[in-house]
């Protein structure tokens with residue numbers, strides 16, 4: 001029997017094959033790769049391949065033309081040209097390797113830190129990178145050469161330092177593009193450390209551009225090294241290609257072959273590296289990442305505000321609290337969120353106060369742009385770099401977290417607070433299997449053994465209604481439907497049994513048939529684990545279905561807070577009345593649904609039960625629908 005997962009599998013990735021196979025399928029890729037493999041083999045086996053000692057002088061072959069004994073002839077001092085070229089391959093590749101490793105070691109971590117942390121780290125890193133680029137490299141190389149007795153390795157390290165800004169800029173730009181991706185936020189919320197997020201999730205998209213850049217940089221390093229030896233710097237007695245070119249250049253008129261051989265070797269190597277780099281770029285087809293969810297949302301909201309002529313900042317209004325801070329699961333006092341924009345600082349949440357009791361379900365409802373997400377992002381400490389908040393206090397689990405350092409604050413994530421995002425797909429890292437993404441936080445944050453973490457992950461997947469947990473553990477995110485991905489994220493969010501679960505519009509990105517199941521699942525889990533649940537939504541239907549109390553927000557302020565039943569029956573604010581009318585207008589009531597089901601001989605509850613029993617099958621049809629729509 002085919003499992004729902006198999007039905008859902010998107011086989012495009014498999015058909016495309018690995019990058020390496022695709023590279024070799026292109027003639028340019030195969031030829032350049034073949035040439036480079038040959039060059040590396042020559043370098044590695046130089047002692048076996050070279051027929052003579054590269055420095056052995058036999059005056060009888062001085063400036064000799066090619067012959068069966070000396071295939072490329074002899075040089076001006078009577079040494080075998082072929083042997084020197086073969087040994088030269090080794091020294092040339094070694095020099096390029098030293099330069100590349102140096103620039104990678106300096107450029108990639110600093111670019112990663114600058115892009116990921118931004119702010120002062122970014123400014124200082126960029127300033128140093130610009131400064132290094134503005135220094136005349138050749139003069140520094142001459143100084144290093146003169147003061148170190150032309151030490152070859154030190155010279156190549158210096159070349160590496162001057163090439164590091166290339167890696168810095170590339171890494172920084174790539175990280176800037178992904179650092180606001182939802183899966184990076186999801187990794188933060190699951191409690192992973194910055195170092196781990198950078199080392200596992202942020203570095204992935206950097207790898208392909210770095211490999212491509214390295215192919216090009218290797219060619220440049222070879223050219224630099226040959227250039228230095230050509231100028232008589234760093235050559236010494238080493239038979240590098242640059243030194244051979246220097247010698248050949250001096251006798252170019254009488255013995256042109258002595259210049260030809262090393263020039264050919266260098267030219268072919270650099271060309272092969274350049275062709276390999278550009279073919280690799282084609283194969284990987286590195287495209288600019290899409291703008292992040294937050295950026296898209298900010299842009300949409302700004303466009304809406306501009307179209308309606310509404311100012312972003314409105315008069316502040318505070319909410320009310322129903323529980324003492326120490327008894328609350330979450331309590332926020334006078335929260336303000338601000339953003340730096342091109343027009344200066346803009347306040348988008350204006351001093352709101354609210355609380356959530358342990359085991360309570362609180363809905364935060366409001367139209368798009370009302371500040372719901374900014375409120376929960378502040379609690380989760382997930383505001384983007386341009387955003388900041390101030391609050392008199394934010395209590396989580398009876399502790400005021402505003403007095404905690406960033407590190408201690410981050411420790412709460414994944415333990416005290418779980419987070420279920422709006423867009424399940426973008427919150428899963430496409431580079432790792434589902435199993436890895438569930439197991440990693442359990443091991444890193446909760447110190448579980450691999451076996452325990454795996455058992456917990458499997459149990460959680462089963463609990464959230466995944467039909468074949470072992471199979472889903474081995475799957476990649478693109479192999480899941482939206483509903484399955486959201487169940488996976490819910491499993492991850494509750495795996496550590498947090499006391500508060502924050503769900504930011506958890507059903508918005510899902511098919512309507514799956515929305516009800518996911519809400520039902522959240523409600524069941526909230527009751528089973530006795531968690532507080534904060535659910536952000538723009539839909540009063542969701543509020544009516546699942547919440548105990550509701551906070552109505554508009555333009556960054558709280559309009560009304562109340563028990564759901566009371567708010568529905570006697571809303572105090574005209575805006576709440578409008579919102580309820582707009583949300584429920586046209587929606588079928590439970591009674592209507594039951595009547596409809598009665599005609600077919602079943603009830604709405606029966607239908608819910610059937611859906612819950614076959615969630616993955618519904619997901620499969622959802623995915624099929626999605627594919628149809630895509631087609």
Ligand SMILES: Nc1ncnc2c1ncn2[C@@H]1O[C@H](COP(=O)(O)OP(=O)(O)OP(=O)(O)O)[C@@H](O)[C@H]1O
Pocket residue numbers: 294295297298301302312339340341348366367368369370371372373374375384386387538
């Ligand atoms: N990065 C940003 N820069 C500037 N303003 C921002 C940024 N992100 C959000 N905002 C602004 O903050 C306000 C509140 O946004 P928020 O994301 O909280 O809205 P929301 O109520 O969650 O809306 P939605 O239902 O669309 O998610 C909006 O006016 C938005 O323009």
